[in-house]
Amino acid sequence: MKLVQPLIAIVALAFSLSAFAQWQWIDKAGRKVFSDRPPPVDVPEKNILKQPGMAPLAAEVPASNAPAAATPSGSAPKGTGEDKELAERKKQAADAEAAKRRQEEERVARAQADNCNRARQAKAGLDAGVRLSRLNEKGEREFLDEAGRATEAQRLQGIIDENCK
Numbered sequence: 001m002k003l004v005q006p007l008i009a010i011v012a013l014a015f016s017l018s019a020f021a022q023w024q025w026i027d028k029a030g031r032k033v034f035s036d037r038p039p040p041v042d043v044p045e046k047n048i049l050k051q052p053g054m055a056p057l058a059a060e061v062p063a064s065n066a067p068a069a070a071t072p073s074g075s076a077p078k079g080t081g082e083d084k085e086l087a088e089r090k091k092q093a094a095d096a097e098a099a100k101r102r103q104e105e106e107r108v109a110r111a112q113a114d115n116c117n118r119a120r121q122a123k124a125g126l127d128a129g130v131r132l133s134r135l136n137e138k139g140e141r142e143f144l145d146e147a148g149r150a151t152e153a154q155r156l157q158g159i160i161d162e163n164c165k
Contacts, residue, residue: 024050116164123156 025039026047
């Protein structure tokens with residue numbers, strides 16, 4: 001009788017220690033680990049069997065006691081709402097980034113349309129035979145000759161090809 005009481009106390013103590021542990025996972029060697037601290041970061045999510053606020057997974061419940069509709073481990077509820085908050089913040093950041101990208105694309109599209117219109121107007125004036133002049137380095141007005149008009153026509157056509165899509 002004296003030998004049985006310490007044995008019962010040791011068994012009860014072992015069960016109570018595992019009951020107080022808030023975390024349970026399977027380590028690299030395949031052993032179950034009980035702790036009041038989270039597992040190391042190198043332990044995969046699928047190996048975490050129990051965490052604070054989470055019901056034990058179906059793998060821990062004996063087959064004879066398992067309910068008929070046990071939840072699969074992939075759809076087990078998370079212990080805290082932080083994941084939802086984090087997902088919401090990530091979604092808001094992604095939406096803000098997408099809006100900023102759309103605004104930038106619209107600004108670039110407006111600039112290209114403006115460049116296209118200006119180049120077409122200048123090309124139309126050049127093709128109509130209007131005399132064009134420029135100021136040289138000395139500030140004097142020079143009229144374009146045929147070679148200058150051809151060069152300007154090529155430049156304007158390049159702008160039109162680039163911006164008028």
